[in-house]
Amino acid sequence: MIIRVLYNVTMRIDWSRYDPGKFYDELISTPGNPRTASRSLATYLGSLSDQQLNRRQRAAELAIEEMGITFTVYSEGQNIDRSWPFDIIPRIIAGREWHRLQLGLTQRLSALNMFIEDLYNEQKIVKDRVFPQTLLKGSQNFLKQCVGVKPLYGAWAHVCGTDLVRDSDGIMYVLEDNLRVPSGVSYMIENRRITKQVFPELFRRRTILPVDDYPAHLFDMLASLSPRPLDHPEIVVLTPGIYNSAYFEHSFIAQQMGTELVEGSDLFVDSDDCVYMRTIDGKQRVDVIYRRINDDFLDPEAFRPDSRLGVRGLHRAWMAGNVAVANAPGAGVADDKVVYTFVPEIIRYYLDQDPIIPNVPSYRCMDKGSREHVLKNLRSLVVKPANESGGYGMLVGPASTAAERKKFSNLIKRNPRNYIAQPVLSLSTAPTLCNQRVEPRHLDLRPFILQSEQSYVTAGGLTRVALSKGSLVVNSSQGGGSKDTWIIESGTR
C-alpha cells in the first residue's frame, strides 16, 4: 500500500524575518508589524504557501502574455516587444494620506498652468523678480511660436505625470513633473486588471479605489477642449507610430476612449486652417488632438522642418483656435529640472498657498553659493541636467568615478544654468517577490493628473519598482518592474 504524502513541508512568508533595514517600507513598519492599511493583506499573504504564491506570480505572467501587454525596447538597431514586468504584491497607500497627496498634486498642476500661461503672456512672475529673466532666456523648451496664446481654461498641461518618492523620513516628495507626453497610465490600468484576476478574493473584503475610470475622465477632459460646441466632438490620439516605445499605450488609450488612433500622415490642415483626417468618406474635421508626439516634431512648418511624424500647419490651426491640442505646444517650458526647483515659489506666487507636497531639496548651480557647495560635494550628490528624462545624463555621486566627477565639474562650470543637484534619496521599499522569495525593493509612484475646467487625479498611479537588490533604477527599460497600487479607505466592507 502506498501512503500518499498529504502535506509537503510548506514555506510561508514570515513577516518577522522581513527586514527593510534603514529604509521606510510601504507595507511593513518594523519586522513582524504591518502598517494599519496593509495588515489584512500581510495576513492573507502569510497564509499562502510559497508554492501558492509562486503559482499566482506565474498566472500573472501568463495573463500579461496573453493580453499582449508589452513595452518596446530599442536595442541593437531592433525593436523588441517585451512582456510587461509585474510583481503581484500590491503597494498600499492609506486613503487619508492619499487625499492629502491628491490635493497637493492638483495644487501643483494649477500653479504650473498659471505659470506657463504667464510666461507666454504678461510674464508678471519675471517682472516681479520671482522667476529670473536669465532662466527664461536660456530655456530650451520656451517656444516663441506660442507667445500670446490663451488656451481654454488657461490649461496648457492637461495631462501631467508627477513622480513621487518617499525618503527614509517617511515623507513623500515630488521628484519631477512630466508635462510633455507622460506615459504609463495604461500599465496602471492593466496592473489592476491582472491583480483582480490573480487575487479576486482580496477585492471582496476591502474598499480599494478603482482606477479603470481614467479613460472616461481623459475623454471628458479632452471633449471639454473642443473649439466647436458639439455633442460629439471628433477626438483623436496622435502617435508617432508602431516604432515608438509607448505605442502599446497609445493604441490602448485610443481603444479605451473609442477614438481614432492616427499618425501624422492621416491628418492635414486645409486652406481654412482647420485640421482634417483622411477617411474613406473623404475629409473629416478634427476638434481635439491628444498628441503623444513631442513639440519638436509636431509641425514641420512651425518647429523642426525635418519632422516626418507631425502635421504641416497644425500649429497654425491651433493658434487660430480651430483645434485643441493636449498638451498644448510649449507646455514643456515648465518641465525642466531648474524650473522644478522654483515650483514652491511658483505655488506661493500664484496661489498664495504653501506647497502641500514638498520638493526634494535641490541646489541650483546657477547660484554661486550653491554651485560651490555642489562642486565640493559631488561625491554625495546626484547631479541632473535640466532637460533630460528617463535618467539619462545624470551623475550619481556615490557610484561615480573620479573621471566622471571631473567631467561633471567641467560641465557645471561651463553651463551652470543647465544643472541642479540633490542629495541621494533613500527610496522607500515594499515587499516584492524575487526568485521565489519576498524581499524589500525600492520603488516610486507616478500619479496622473488631468486639468481643464476641472481637475482629476488617478486613485494611486503607477508604482515602479527596481527589481534588483539595492537598485534605485525603476525604469522599465533598465530592469524595473511595476506593482498594482491600492488606495485603501479605512473601514472594511
Next chain:
Amino acid sequence: MLSRVAERLYWMARYIERAENTARLVSVYSMLLLDLPRGVGIHWRQLVEIYGGNELFYSRYRSDGESNILKFIAADTGNPGSLLATLAMARENVRTTRDQIPSEAWQAINELYLFGRRRLPAPTFRKNLHRILSEIIARCQRTTGVLSGAMSHGPGYQFVRIGRNIERADMTSRIVDVGSTTLIAEGDERKILANRLWMNVLNALSAHQMYRQYVRRRIRRGDVIRYLMEDADFPRSVSHSLLQLQECLGQLPNQKKPEQAIARLRKSIMKQEFEDLAGDSLHKFIDHLQEDLAGIHQIIARTWFVTEVDEKV
C-alpha cells in the same frame, strides 16, 4: 474609418490571397513537370514569366534551373513577389492595424509568417515541397476563416474582401495562363497531354470536383477556361470574384467609379469566346485582364485611400 487603416486592411488581404495562390501556382507546376513527358515545352522558367519577374530573376541568378527558380519564388526576400516576402508584408500590414482585427487573426497571420520563415528557406524545402505548400495554403485559409467569423462585417471587413477578391481574380488568371504558355506539340498524345495539363490547372484552383459537378463534361480546354473565367458561382473564378467586389462596393461611400470599371471588365469577359482562342491570343487576353485589374486598383486607391484635398503641398 481612416483611409490608412482601410488601405492596410486591403493590402493585408491581398498579400494573404497572393501567398495562397503563389503556393498553388508552384504546386501545379511541380505536378505538371511530373505528369508531362520531357520535351513537351514546359519549363520552370515559365513560372517566373507568369509572375512578371523575368527581369529581376535574371539580374539575380545566372542559371534558370529548378533550384534557383524555386528559391526565387519561395524564399528570396530580394524578390518582393516571393512567398516569404509576401507573408512578411501581410504581417507588417496587420502589425500596424492590430487594434482593428480580432486577436486570433493577428495570431494566425503571425504564426503563418513564422512558419514560412522557418520552412521556406530551409534546405529541406524542395524535398517537402508539397507538404509545406499545402500547409501554407491551409494556414491562409484559416486566416480568411477567422476574419470572416470573428471580424465585424462593417466597412473594414469590406476592404478585406475587396483586397482578397481583386487579388484572387488576378491570380486565377495567372494560373490559367499556365495553360496558355505550355505548348503541346501536334501528335498522337496531344489530347491526353492537354487533358493532363488542364486537369492540373483545375486542381491548382481546387476546381476539379466542382467542374465535374457543374460542367458535366470531360475536361476540355475551352470549357475549363470558360468555367474559371465566367462561372458566377465558383468562388475562385474571375467572374465570381468581380461579383463579390461589386457586392462589397455597395456597402461603401462614393463607390460609383470603381463599380463602373468592374462592370465594364466583367462584361468584356462574358463577351469573350474562349473556345477558339489560340494559346498566344489567350495569353494576350489574360495580360489585358491583369492590366484592367491594376486599373481597378488605381481607382479604388484614388477613391478611398488617398484623399486628394491637400495634394497642393
